[in-house]
Amino acid sequence: MSRMPLPYNPKILELFRNPKNLGKMEDATVVAVAGNPMCGDMITFYLKINDQDIVEKASFESYGCAANIATSSIVTELVKGLKLEEAWKISWKEVTEAVGGLPSVKFHCGILAVGALKRAIRKYYEAKGASPEWLQKQPSSEEKQALKDEDLAKLLAKRMKSGEK
Amino acid sequence: MTENVKELLKAHKDLRREVYLDSENSNIVPDEVVNAMLPYYNQRAYGNPTLTHKPGWEAFETIMESAQSVTKSLGCRVAEEVTFVPGETEANNLAILGTTFPLKNRGKRVVISEVEPISVLHVAEMLHDYGITTTKIPVDSEGFFNLEKLKEAVDDETLLVSLSAVNHEIGTVEPIKEAVEIVKNRNPTTVFHTDASDAYGKIPFDVQKLGVDLATVSSYKILGPRGIGALYVKEGLNITRILEGQIGTQKLWPGVENTPLIVGFAKASELMFKDFEENVNGMRRLRDMLIEGIVGKLSDVRLNGPEGSRRSPDNVNISFLRCEGEALTIELSLNGVYVSSGSACSRRLLQPSHVLAAIGRKYSEAHGSLLMKVTRCHTEEDINYVLEIIPEAVKRIRGIVGSTEVD
Numbered sequence: 138m139s140r141m142p143l144p145y146n147p148k149i150l151e152l153f154r155n156p157k158n159l160g161k162m163e164d165a166t167v168v169a170v171a172g173n174p175m176c177g178d179m180i181t182f183y184l185k186i187n188d189q190d191i192v193e194k195a196s197f198e199s200y201g202c203a204a205n206i207a208t209s210s211i212v213t214e215l216v217k218g219l220k221l222e223e224a225w226k227i228s229w230k231e232v233t234e235a236v237g238g239l240p241s242v243k244f245h246c247g248i249l250a251v252g253a254l255k256r257a258i259r260k261y262y263e264a265k266g267a268s269p270e271w272l273q274k275q276p277s278s279e280e281k282q283a284l285k286d287e288d289l290a291k292l293l294a295k296r297m298k299s300g301e302k
Numbered sequence: 303m304t305e306n307v308k309e310l311l312k313a314h315k316d317l318r319r320e321v322y323l324d325s326e327n328s329n330i331v332p333d334e335v336v337n338a339m340l341p342y343y344n345q346r347a348y349g350n351p352t353l354t355h356k357p358g359w360e361a362f363e364t365i366m367e368s369a370q371s372v373t374k375s376l377g378c379r380v381a382e383e384v385t386f387v388p389g390e391t392e393a394n395n396l397a398i399l400g401t402t403f404p405l406k407n408r409g410k411r412v413v414i415s416e417v418e419p420i421s422v423l424h425v426a427e428m429l430h431d432y433g434i435t436t437t438k439i440p441v442d443s444e445g446f447f448n449l450e451k452l453k454e455a456v457d458d459e460t461l462l463v464s465l466s467a468v469n470h471e472i473g474t475v476e477p478i479k480e481a482v483e484i485v486k487n488r489n490p491t492t493v494f495h496t497d498a499s500d501a502y503g504k505i506p507f508d509v510q511k512l513g514v515d516l517a518t519v520s521s522y523k524i525l526g527p528r529g530i531g532a533l534y535v536k537e538g539l540n541i542t543r544i545l546e547g548q549i550g551t552q553k554l555w556p557g558v559e560n561t562p563l564i565v566g567f568a569k570a571s572e573l574m575f576k577d578f579e580e581n582v583n584g585m586r587r588l589r590d591m592l593i594e595g596i597v598g599k600l601s602d603v604r605l606n607g608p609e610g611s612r613r614s615p616d617n618v619n620i621s622f623l624r625c626e627g628e629a630l631t632i633e634l635s636l637n638g639v640y641v642s643s644g645s646a647c648s649r650r651l652l653q654p655s656h657v658l659a660a661i662g663r664k665y666s667e668a669h670g671s672l673l674m675k676v677t678r679c680h681t682e683e684d685i686n687y688v689l690e691i692i693p694e695a696v697k698r699i700r701g702i703v704g705s706t707e708v709d
Contacts, residue, residue: 144306145632150313153632161705174708177626177645177654177669181706198704202628202645206702290665 141242145203148237152207157214158196165196167264169257171283172249173290174200180209180253186261190221204236204243208250211235221258222271227251229279245286252283317638321684324642325616325675326470329522331566332679338569339527342562350558352550361561365551368568375575376517376534377508385533385554386564390499393518393533394421396554397495398464400541401516402434405461405493413437413455413463413485415447416660419470422497423656426464434461443661444608445474449484456488463494467501467517471644471657471673472607473617475505482513493539499523499531503574504582504614509534516541521563525677526570530563574678581678586615588676588685595689596620600696606658606671618674619644621658621667624708625699630672633695639688644671666708 145153162168162183172179178201185194195213199206212232216224229247233239239247255277262268276284322330342348347364349357369381378384387393402412414426416438426436439451447465456463463485467478478501482494495516501507503524509517517534521527535541535554547556574581597605602623607613622630627643634641644655645668653659654668663671676685 143628144304145310146306147309150310153629154313154636156702159702159704170706174669175665177628177665179706179708181704198702198706200624200703200706200708201626203632205626206629 141240143204143240143243145207145240146237149203149207149239152210152236153203156197156206156210158194158210158217159198160196161198162194162196167257167261169253169260171253171256171287172201172205173287175290176286177201178205178246178249178286180205180250182209182213182253182257184216184257184261186221192216192219192221192224201246202243204239204246205249207236208232208239208247209253212250212254216254221261222269225255225258225271227254245282248279248282249286252277252279255280256283313636314638319684319687320638320640321680321688322640323618323674323676323680323688324640325523325677326673327642328528329525329677330679331522331527331570332525332573334573335526335566335569339562339566342565347561350550351561361559362551364561365559365564368564371568372519372532372571375571376502376519377510378534379510379537383509383534383537385535385552386559386567387531387533387555388529389531390419390497390518390520390523391421392555393520393531394419394464394495394497395425396533396541396544397516397518398422398425398429398462399544400554401493401495401539402429402461403432403544404540404542411435411437411455411457411460413439413452413460413465415439415441415465417441417445417469417471417474417657418464418466419497419499422464422466439465441474441660444612445469445472445476445657445661446608447476447481449477449480452481453484453488456485456492458489460485460489460492463492464497465495466497466499467507467512468498468504468614468617469607469657470497470500471655472619472661473500473614474607475501475612475614478514479512486513500614500617503571503578504585504616509536515539521567521570524570524574525679527563527566530560530567532567582615584678585676585680588680588682589613589615589618591682591685592618592674592676592688593620595685596692599689600693604663604667606661606663606667616675616677618672618676620672620674621663622670622672622696622700623667624703625670625696626703627654627670627672629699629702630670630695633699634672634691637691637695639691639695641672641674643669644673645669664709 165183166186197209232247347360351362499520502519520531606619627645658668
């Protein structure tokens with residue numbers, strides 16, 4: 138149970154204090170969730186997508202630490218006005234840079250935020266019954282990481298119930 | 303990285319008041335204690351107490367007198383029963399390793415509980431490499447040891463039992479006297495250690511009345527300086543050093559004694575025990591003010607640990623549902639209220655507080671928990687300020703969670 142010093146940078150602090158695009162979107166085209174409350178790390182993304190597959194609006198809600206809140210918020214900023222094909226290319230590294238860097242123990246916050254975004258994009262095309270060429274069939278690394286986090290949380294819960302170490 | 307910290311600190315401007323409630327992890331040292339320590343850095347007793355010159359003899363005299371004052375407050379027979387060590391972690395390591403290593407051919411088991419501090423848990427786990435197994439006894443929903451399980455766990459092969467007297471996270475005042483009786487009835491040679499860091503100065507604690515063999519106490523938890531604590535070792539107990547080096551006045555801990563810290567510890571102890579009842583009643587009043595002001599006023603909150611006299615007079619531990627703890631501690635800090643949380647803040651160790659898990663709290667409850675400890679130096683104004691800040695902070699963090707399902 139190590140505890141790391143977490144010297145968050147000014148950008149993260151600003152996004153934590155005044156998150157942009159916070160809140161539920163009533164007219165969202167697609168909603169996606171990633172993470173698990175058991176890890177204390179969970180994001181909901183709302184995207185409003187127009188008929189040209191462009192993100193008109195994006196918003197988020199987050200149950201998590203300051204880094205989780207900041208990375209979720211920045212992703213909603215980054216995708217606004219983008220075509221989904223462009224939005225799909227956003228990597229967790231770009232997100233990390235956009236918040237001015239993260240302590241290494243918080244890298245997963247950026248990964249989770251991108252995982253949630255990619256889930257939302259995939260969900261949108263699934264609902265539409267379309268599969269554009271650029272949308273890879275296999276889950277992206279960020280989606281895989283989100284799944285891994287969620288599985289790990291389930292495993293921990295199971296172990297805890299059975300009293301294992 | 304340090305640039306970031308400078309910016310974070312700048313963000314804490316124009317604070318109306320600052321209230322430090324994180325006594326679990328460090329503490330403010332009152333002026334009286336600091337002033338008592340200062341002369342020992344450069345005016346007197348700055349020598350090594352084992353050497354034959356005036357500053358050395360002064361140091362020797364000072365350390366012996368300080369030891370007297372600490373031993374008196376613990377109920378020891380003689381001053382030699384107290385060994386000064388750098389803190390709770392070192393005292394627990396010395397207690398566990400120092401008693402099991404010389405005995406390792408005699409028995410093969412150590413018994414602890416599920417809610418021990420990390421410096422007991424991890425050291426006990428380390429013993430596995432030396433062929434000594436650890437049994438962890440469970441606790442109930444308020445953190446009290448299951449004494450039936452303790453009875454079952456102790457046998458002829460049990461070398462040591464280590465159980466804390468007051469739980470460091472949820473303030474449970476444990477039945478140590480009963481536990482000692484159970485253990486000694488099952489096996490009179492089993493050594494009984496208690497980490498009393500959260501009992502010392504908070505509840506009546508007397509090593510002779512309780513019948514313990516070893517007891518850990520910490521200076522900063524009674525408003526003394528950090529970097530000093532003590533291990534009570536019952537006269538005649540078989541225990542070895544775990545560090546080697548130049549032995550000075552204490553055979554169990556080598557190295558040069560830190561006279562100013564020892565003086566500070568003794569001063570803090572003197573101030574705490576001079577008006578023990580009054581200090582404890584004051585803490586209990588502020589504790590209940592804080593608990594009632596939160597549990598009675600906010601929705602979806604839950605007190606962790608027992609109530610009333612079964613709870614340590616200083617401890618407040620509350621889960622705020624639909625609220626993540628790390629975010630909450632930052633929000634509170636920006637408003638001058640300094641606390642810690644049982645939230646898991648590191649990915650590699652995804653698990654939140656093991657104590658809250660042991661009493662059956664859900665992960666989401668542990669992630670949203672705050673640990674606060676009041677001291678004899680806090681005032682009603684401090685608590686009123688905290689009660690003004692907390693609801694606003696919780697409201698804002700819950701607002702970020704929004705409709706996200708967290709259960």
